[in-house]
Amino acid sequence: MNHRWKLFISVAVVMLALTGIWVATMHWTADSDVDAYRKSLIAKGEKLEIAEVMPTPVPPEQNGAELVSEAFSLLVPASYDLSNWPSAMRIVAPGKAIVGFEQPDVRYDFTNSWSNIMDVVEAERPAIELLKQTMNYPALDFHVEYEKWPNTPLTHLAPFKRCVISLSSAAMCDLHEGDTGSATTNICAMLGLVNGWQDERCLISQLVRMVMVQITVGPTWELLQSTNVSDTELAMLQTNWVKLEFTHAMENATLMERASTESVIKRMRTSSQFFNEIVVGGPATSGVGGSSMDFWDSVKFAGAKFMWRASWTYSDELQMLKNDQIVLKTLRTTETNGFFFNPAYSNMVNQLQATEPTNDPDSWIDKMDEKGLQRRFSEDALVNGSIFSRVIAVEAAREIIITAIALKRYQLKYGDYPTNLDSLVPQFVATVPKDPVMATRYVIG
Numbered sequence: 001m002n003h004r005w006k007l008f009i010s011v012a013v014v015m016l017a018l019t020g021i022w023v024a025t026m027h028w029t030a031d032s033d034v035d036a037y038r039k040s041l042i043a044k045g046e047k048l049e050i051a052e053v054m055p056t057p058v059p060p061e062q063n064g065a066e067l068v069s070e071a072f073s074l075l076v077p078a079s080y081d082l083s084n085w086p087s088a089m090r091i092v093a094p095g096k097a098i099v100g101f102e103q104p105d106v107r108y109d110f111t112n113s114w115s116n117i118m119d120v121v122e123a124e125r126p127a128i129e130l131l132k133q134t135m136n137y138p139a140l141d142f143h144v145e146y147e148k149w150p151n152t153p154l155t156h157l158a159p160f161k162r163c164v165i166s167l168s169s170a171a172m173c174d175l176h177e178g179d180t181g182s183a184t185t186n187i188c189a190m191l192g193l194v195n196g197w198q199d200e201r202c203l204i205s206q207l208v209r210m211v212m213v214q215i216t217v218g219p220t221w222e223l224l225q226s227t228n229v230s231d232t233e234l235a236m237l238q239t240n241w242v243k244l245e246f247t248h249a250m251e252n253a254t255l256m257e258r259a260s261t262e263s264v265i266k267r268m269r270t271s272s273q274f275f276n277e278i279v280v281g282g283p284a285t286s287g288v289g290g291s292s293m294d295f296w297d298s299v300k301f302a303g304a305k306f307m308w309r310a311s312w313t314y315s316d317e318l319q320m321l322k323n324d325q326i327v328l329k330t331l332r333t334t335e336t337n338g339f340f341f342n343p344a345y346s347n348m349v350n351q352l353q354a355t356e357p358t359n360d361p362d363s364w365i366d367k368m369d370e371k372g373l374q375r376r377f378s379e380d381a382l383v384n385g386s387i388f389s390r391v392i393a394v395e396a397a398r399e400i401i402i403t404a405i406a407l408k409r410y411q412l413k414y415g416d417y418p419t420n421l422d423s424l425v426p427q428f429v430a431t432v433p434k435d436p437v438m439a440t441r442y443v444i445g
Contacts (some may be wrong), residue, residue: 015141034318041321046095048262050147053255055199057141064137064196067130072159074127075121085165086117087173089217097227101175108269113178121170128170131163132189140196144205149260151280155206160197164190164212171219180226184233187223191215191240196250201256203387206249210394213244220401224408231412238405244398246391251331254384258324261377271308279373281307309374316378319355323381326351327388341437352385397435403433 014221038048047053085106089097106112121128134140143158167190174183194212198203220237225261268275280301334340349434355378374378403421406428411417418424 019387020208031314034314034321037321038316041325046325047255048259050149050256050263051258053201053252053259054146055141055201055252058139063141063420064134065140066140067134067137068140068160068163068193069142069156071127071130071163072156074124075159075162076123085429086114087170088168088172089221089375097221099222101172102225114173114395117169118173121166121173124166124170125297127163128166128186128189131167131193132185134191135189137196138191139199142170142200144200144202144232146256146260147263150264151236154202154203154204154406159202161195161208161211161215164193165214166217167193168219172222174282175222175226177217178228180223180229180233183226184217184229184237187216187219188240190219191244191279195240195243195245198245199252201251201253203250203257203362206246206253207390208385209249210246210390213394213397217397217401220323221404224404229408231409234405234409234412238409241398241402241405246394246398247331247335250387250391251328251335254324254331257322257384258381261320262317265377271312275305290339304373312374316373316375319375323352323355323378324384327381327385330388333393337435339436340395345392348385348388352382356382392437398438399433400428406433406434 041048085108086100086106088100090100090108096107106114106117120352128156144154145152167186171183171186171190174180174186190212194209194216197209200206220241221234223237264278268278326348333344337344403424406424407417409428425432430437
């Protein structure tokens with residue numbers, strides 16, 4: 001063997017050795033950083049395992065989930081439901097809305113008659129009656145299998161929203177018929193579903209809860225426009241709105257999301273099949289990256305997979321834990337202070353924005369990382385921060401509704417609205433209503 005080949009082989013061996021040392025060192029250093037940060041969180045009392053953040057089991061006699069599930073099966077199938085559901089509080093201009101139940105017909109995507117809508121509501125009466133019974137139960141526990149995340153079945157989410165729409169339509173029909181008592185009961189049943197379901201610790205479940213509240217705002221506003229609503233009915237409605245809670249529920253969901261993600265990362269590191277299921281949506285059936293990949297894509301996927309296990313996984317996990325901790329700290333500060341905005345919210349936004357990476361399209365790593373593996377989980381944690389704005393919106397809506405109900409009750413008793421909100425205390429509200437975003441007192445304009 002000539003001198004040139006010996007030199008080439010020697011250089012190649014050295015390069016391979018250095019590469020091996022680099023990969024091993026990269027792994028050890030990044031892994032130790034994650035381990036150190038995890039230990040620091042645990043020392044502060046943080047819970048990082050799914051078993052530690054599981055909700056308290058609900059005794060069967062206190063669980064109304066079976067009634068809700070039975071109601072699901074009694075709803076009119078969508079394919080046969082030809083009604084145009086009444087739109088509660090249809091906005092027509094800034095600060096102006098149509099009182100829907102007073103209209104001679106229902107107009108939204110197309111015109112529909114009240115009699116047609118009432119026929120559909122009547123067909124769903126068995127489901128509606130079951131849903132009203134759930135108000136007698138303190139909780140709705142669908143026994144979510146959190147440990148199976150991300151393959152946890154959540155088949156109750158869509159029907160849950162459908163139940164609220166059905167109750168809203170029933171309330172609107174009641175108001176059209178002048179029956180404020182039945183309308184109040186149906187709206188309270190809507191709020192009961194949202195309240196009973198608050199301890200389901202999935203972020204998507206909490207988002208659906210917020211959508212359900214947004215739906216409930218409409219018929220509540222419509223009821224306040226009724227000329228024959230009573231103080232007793234309004235007091236019951238107000239009590240149910242006061243019961244709602246979202247900030248602590250979102251904290252619990254974020255804790256579960258963090259623990260579930262930690263579990264997923266561990267499984268991806270040890271199981272190639274599970275890694276492929278998470279990244280490409282199913283197990284690889286041929287080649288390195290699956291039957292849908294050509295040779296070059298498979299090579300890039302194999303390289304990215306190697307880099308993820310050697311390095312990316314640890315830096316991504318560390319940033320994910322830090323991002324989630326930022327969100328959790330802000331939620332807890334909000335719970336303590338009773339309001340959302342500065343400095344807690346601004347600090348959270350600034351800190352999360354500072355962690356957002358800038359991709360370099362010319363980087364060989366970014367070219368290799370077509371599946372977004374480098375920052376897959378830390379970017380999900382950024383989304384958790386963006387959900388915070390929805391919590392703010394729904395809590396603000398809740399406080400406004402409670403204040404509006406209190407004002408209506410005052411007006412029913414005294415014949416006119418008060419000149420200031422202090423007059424509502426303590427007969428109609430416990431404390432003077434404040435803006436939950438800025439912590440400033442509401443002012444009657």
